[in-house]
Amino acid sequence: MIPLLIYVAGPYRAPTVWGIDQNIHDARRFGVELAKRRAFPVIPHANTAHFDGLAPDDFWLEGTLALMRKCDGVLLMPTWRASSGARAEAREALNLAMAVVDMEAAPETLTDWLAAIRRCREEHVALEPWAFGRESVEAGLAHFNRARSA
Numbered sequence: 001m002i003p004l005l006i007y008v009a010g011p012y013r014a015p016t017v018w019g020i021d022q023n024i025h026d027a028r029r030f031g032v033e034l035a036k037r038r039a040f041p042v043i044p045h046a047n048t049a050h051f052d053g054l055a056p057d058d059f060w061l062e063g064t065l066a067l068m069r070k071c072d073g074v075l076l077m078p079t080w081r082a083s084s085g086a087r088a089e090a091r092e093a094l095n096l097a098m099a100v101v102d103m104e105a106a107p108e109t110l111t112d113w114l115a116a117i118r119r120c121r122e123e124h125v126a127l128e129p130w131a132f133g134r135e136s137v138e139a140g141l142a143h144f145n146r147a148r149s150a
Contacts, residue, residue, distance in 0.1 A: 004039040004117055007068040009089040010077030012045050013052075024049050030077055030103070039114050042071055061085050065092055073099035073117050080104070 014020045024045045031041030044064040074093040080086040101113045
């Protein structure tokens with residue numbers, strides 16, 4: 001059976017190399033939790049770690065969005081709201097009606113969320129995108145937009 005591909009979205013960039021390393025480490029921790037549940041983690045943080053400066057930021061952001069679109073679902077790390085890239089990923093995932101889970105709003109739902117995606121795959125139906133944290137994702141994006149326009 002082909003494993004679920006789950007994209008891990010959260011901050012990568014930071015003011016220091018140590019901060020970037022911490023963000024990569026945090027993303028990998030969620031990848032471990034996914035792997036324990038037999039879902040294949042897609043962690044862009046680790047895929048292109050420290051490639052900073054090799055290409056413009058837009059190149060990396062567009063590339064990670066393209067990668068995310070190939071996945072079965074998107075896991076938003078609790079710190080996703082702090083990242084412009086992760087906010088763009090969350091927005092795109094909602095626009096595409098992808099399965100999304102917000103680990104800040106519903107950390108206990110990871111196993112149930114993965115099970116729901118598997119059931120939907122087996123039954124060839126789409127997972128209701130709002131079933132696992134859509135409201136919290138939309139609220140997080142709306143809060144950021146309000147704060148930015150104030």
